[in-house]
Amino acid sequence: MLSSKVSSESHGQDSSYFLGWQEYEKNPFHETLNPSGIVQMGLAENQLSFDLIETWLEEHPEVLGLKKNEESVFRRLALFQDYHGMPAFKDALAKFMAKIRGNKVKFDTSKMVLTAGSTSANETVMFCLADPGDAFLIPAPYYPGFDRDLKWRTGVEIVPIHCVSSNGYKITKVALEEAYERAHKLNLNVKGVLITNPSNPLGTSTTREELDLLLTFTSSKNIHMVSDEIYSGTVFDSPKFTSVLEVAKDKNMDLDKKIHVVYSVSKDLGLPGFRVGLIYSNNEEVVSAATKMSSFGLISSQTQHLLANLLSDERFTTNYLETNKKRLRERRDKLVMGLKKAGIGCLKSNAGLFCWVDLRHLLKSNTFESEHSLWTKIVCEVGLNISPGSSCHCDEPGWFRVCFANMSDQTLEVAMERVKYFVEATEMSSYGGHRKRTMWDSRRKSLINKWVSKLSAGNCESER
Numbered sequence: 091m092l093s094s095k096v097s098s099e100s101h102g103q104d105s106s107y108f109l110g111w112q113e114y115e116k117n118p119f120h121e122t123l124n125p126s127g128i129v130q131m132g133l134a135e136n137q138l139s140f141d142l143i144e145t146w147l148e149e150h151p152e153v154l155g156l157k158k159n160e161e162s163v164f165r166r167l168a169l170f171q172d173y174h175g176m177p178a179f180k181d182a183l184a185k186f187m188a189k190i191r192g193n194k195v196k197f198d199t200s201k202m203v204l205t206a207g208s209t210s211a212n213e214t215v216m217f218c219l220a221d222p223g224d225a226f227l228i229p230a231p232y233y234p235g236f237d238r239d240l241k242w243r244t245g246v247e248i249v250p251i252h253c254v255s256s257n258g259y260k261i262t263k264v265a266l267e268e269a270y271e272r273a274h275k276l277n278l279n280v281k282g283v284l285i286t287n288p289s290n291p292l293g294t295s296t297t298r299e300e301l302d303l304l305l306t307f308t309s310s311k312n313i314h315m316v317s318d319e320i321y322s323g324t325v326f327d328s329p330k331f332t333s334v335l336e337v338a339k340d341k342n343m344d345l346d347k348k349i350h351v352v353y354s355v356s357k358d359l360g361l362p363g364f365r366v367g368l369i370y371s372n373n374e375e376v377v378s379a380a381t382k383m384s385s386f387g388l389i390s391s392q393t394q395h396l397l398a399n400l401l402s403d404e405r406f407t408t409n410y411l412e413t414n415k416k417r418l419r420e421r422r423d424k425l426v427m428g429l430k431k432a433g434i435g436c437l438k439s440n441a442g443l444f445c446w447v448d449l450r451h452l453l454k455s456n457t458f459e460s461e462h463s464l465w466t467k468i469v470c471e472v473g474l475n476i477s478p479g480s481s482c483h484c485d486e487p488g489w490f491r492v493c494f495a496n497m498s499d500q501t502l503e504v505a506m507e508r509v510k511y512f513v514e515a516t517e518m519s520s521y522g523g524h525r526k527r528t529m530w531d532s533r534r535k536s537l538i539n540k541w542v543s544k545l546s547a548g549n550c551e552s553e554r
């Protein structure tokens with residue numbers, strides 16, 4: 091009945107990444123209304139700094155009132171549909187992106203194509219650079235949404251570059267060459283490499299050395315280099331963020347037509363609902379084709395108007411970026427500490443809205459089946475929706491992505507208490523199946539009771 095493309099599996103919706111969200115939707119945690127529900131830790135949302143944007147909006151009522159110098163801009167905005175975007179908005183976005191990169195790179199607005207978020211930007215880049223059946227190499231583990239965004243409608247294939255925990259998931263020359271060879275053996279024409287810097291799901295930024303290696307590799311093979319820098323403003327710890335554009339400049343490749351950057355304000359500003367993203371490229375042909383294609387996913391004029399005003403306020407952006415990073419760092423620390431108390435470690439992170447957590451010691455065997463049953467238990471019994479490594483195409487069973495910026499401090503505490511009790515109950519294997527189970531159930535009940543009584547005593551702090 092439907093087209094083969096629409097019915098194809100490559101959308102990836104059966105991945106546990108999306109299934110976990112469905113479980114969460116059926117029984118979402120709420121501090122008072124559903125304290126035994128599932129805590130959503132599988133969603134890379136940044137809710138830590140909304141108050142800063144809300145304060146700015148309160149101080150600038152004319153912007154939401156669609157007024158400028160006391161005159162209405164409503165009619166102008168209502169009619170605006172130029173797919174090149176509003177110059178004032180692009181200027182403000184270019185300055186914001188340069189600021190995130192310590193002003194080491196400048197952005198030329200004529201090389202920018204606006205899109206409805208990075209989802210649209212990534213797909214558009216694939217449409218521009220590759221034909222169905224061509225391939226892009228991507229360091230794995232990678233963002234589960236790429237199966238949908240890069241492959242589904244374009245027909246492009248993803249070939250993972252296998253990165254391993256033993257060296258902190260570094261991108262190496264050997265891994266790059268091996269992926270390239272593997273693609274060739276599969277008769278795939280490799281059109282480029284796509285990285286996410288900082289990495290989703292690892293929460294680490296790509297080092298200067300890795301970027302140097304990547305550019306040397308892509309230019310030696312005469313293929314494209316795409317860098318999704320959607321988390322660039324979240325780098326809260328050293329090493330600081332280095333964009334591929336900065337390294338390209340150092341290598342005198344700053345005008346290279348095969349280097350492209352994708353960005354959006356979904357993570358850094360926590361505004362995924364605004365659908366604001368872009369492609370940045372030195373390649374006029376890519377810019378021209380992508381601009382034509384952007385008709386399928388333009389950014390609404392009132393969103394451009396609002397963000398043009400917000401992002402051109404230098405005092406706001408400076409304070410926002412600093413404060414947001416500080417809050418993310420504190421949150422990461424809180425998560426790491428909570429996990430440590432339960433005897434759980436994670437990859438050392440310096441960016442993003444999540445940690446890459448090592449639960450290998452809780453697996454019954456070193457298999458993805460075992461990872462899946464642990465994940466099911468964590469979602470359905472412990473009540474935490476986290477994303478298993480397999481959904482991110484990780485090669486080693488037992489790693490999980492755990493998000494920390496989409497909830498209140500109190501909810502994170504509840505999650506950490508649940509983890510601790512779960513690990514204790516699991517480790518008491520000598521108690522045997524039934525007894526162990528009963529113990530976990532009663533611990534979980536006591537945890538919920540404790541939480542409810544804490545709330546009724548008025549101890550609950552409000553959400554930040």
Ligand SMILES: Cc1ncc(COP(=O)(O)O)c(C=O)c1O
Pocket residue numbers: 134206207208209210233235286290318320354355356362366367
């Ligand atoms: C690496 C990466 N790219 C793209 C996206 C999609 O972002 P957007 O909301 O801007 O479409 C995400 C969202 O999680 C992501 O993590």
